[in-house]
């Protein structure tokens with residue numbers, strides 16, 4: 175039965191294409207073994223989180239305390255929705271919007287734009303329309319991950335470019351306004367363009383910190399850039 179599943183955006187999804195090579199089967203077995211014993215995967219299941227990444231956001235919020243009960247939050251790259259689960263819980267009187275390329279099952283308290291590519295002008299217009307009624311945004315989250323090409327340098331640059339797209343939404347495109355004490359938290363895969371991107375962020379935020387929550391896998395190049403105090 176497991177032959178009918180494949181990795182997509184970090185998750186196993188059903189697919190008619192079958193793994194035919196020994197290498198793919200080995201990777202799948204290692205993935206299943208790691209998932210069944212991984213501390214954060216087990217805890218995510220216990221707490222009904224849709225993904226273990228919920229613990230990354232909780233750890234970052236415990237450190238910087240930026241999710242407030244009244245916050246307006248937009249979570250870009252939100253599927254399957256574990257960050258949204260954390261945000262609706264911590265911001266019960268705010269407004270929470272999620273956006274993803276994939277279909278996202280409903281979450282009470284979250285306004286979700288499924289099947290929506292953040293790079294598309296139509297999607298950006300929809301976001302602009304929805305947020306126009308809400309005033310400024312307090313927190314912008316991006317945990318996006320493009321499908322890996324297998325080349326780390328290329329994947330790093332593609333993800334930085336996606337983060338830049340989000341950054342431009344509230345700096346150049348004015349799709350919405352980020353509040354003065356606003357926060358932008360984005361995931362990157364580490365690589366050569368990190369320094370340059372941090373410099374760009376530092377031009378618009380007084381504080382830019384690099385964080386690696388304990389729930390990030392040791393062998394992963396994943397890092398989070400936490401930006402606060404929008405100038």
Ligand SMILES: C[S@@+](CC[C@H](N)C(=O)[O-])C[C@H]1O[C@@H](n2cnc3c(N)ncnc32)[C@H](O)[C@@H]1O
Nearest residue numbers: 251253254255256257274275291292317318319
């Ligand atoms: C690691 S997952 C996010 C997990 C999520 N934070 C959670 O806790 O459930 C990355 C997501 O980014 C989405 N993504 C990648 N490129 C995107 C794009 N251009 N527009 C919108 N979403 C995108 C993928 O579809 C995928 O669902």
